[in-house]
Amino acid sequence: MSGTRKIIPIKKITQPRPQYDCTKCPGYCCSYALIEITKRDIARLAKHFGLTERQARQRFTKYDRGTKVWVLRHQKDEHFVTICRFFDTKKRCCTIYDVRPGVCRDYPDVPRCGYYEFLKFERAQQGDEEFVATTS
Numbered sequence: 001m002s003g004t005r006k007i008i009p010i011k012k013i014t015q016p017r018p019q020y021d022c023t024k025c026p027g028y029c030c031s032y033a034l035i036e037i038t039k040r041d042i043a044r045l046a047k048h049f050g051l052t053e054r055q056a057r058q059r060f061t062k063y064d065r066g067t068k069v070w071v072l073r074h075q076k077d078e079h080f081v082t083i084c085r086f087f088d089t090k091k092r093c094c095t096i097y098d099v100r101p102g103v104c105r106d107y108p109d110v111p112r113c114g115y116y117e118f119l120k121f122e123r124a125q126q127g128d129e130e131f132v133a134t135t136s
């Protein structure tokens with residue numbers, strides 16, 4: 001072996017570009033009935049709103065007996081019946097984007113979002129870029 005050591009170039013790790021645009025979506029994922037919250041999420045929300053963790057838990061979450069997890073509370077919504085309490089139902093976006101729970105950050109965890117594909121298809125069918133297709 002020669003004295004020259006080969007340097008293996010570090011591969012540029014690139015994430016595939018997302019094939020969806022949340023700014024054009026009415027927020028299907030935010031209408032999930034059970035959006036699970038962790039202790040870490042509660043701590044982040046409490047800090048953001050200047051509350052104790054107990055206050056944040058009481059104000060923003062509820063316990064789901066069926067699944068035995070703490071989930072985000074909902075509010076009424078014209079398109080999906082109910083939607084996350086932190087969703088701006090007029091602007092159709094998250095009001096706590098920078099401090100949103102981990103589960104919201106991770107979703108959809110793949111480059112494509114099934115809901116967005118569905119939305120694009122339905123809008124093309126209707127010839128209306130503002131059309132809000134519902135899943136029920």
Ligand code: SF4
Pocket residue numbers: 020021022025026027028029030107108113114115116
């Ligand atoms: S359903 Fe998909 S496109 Fe719509 S807000 Fe959620 S992640 Fe974004």
Ligand code: SF4
Pocket residue numbers: 029030031035072084085086087088093094095096097100101104
């Ligand atoms: S916290 Fe924000 S991103 Fe998460 S479900 Fe609620 S509105 Fe959607």
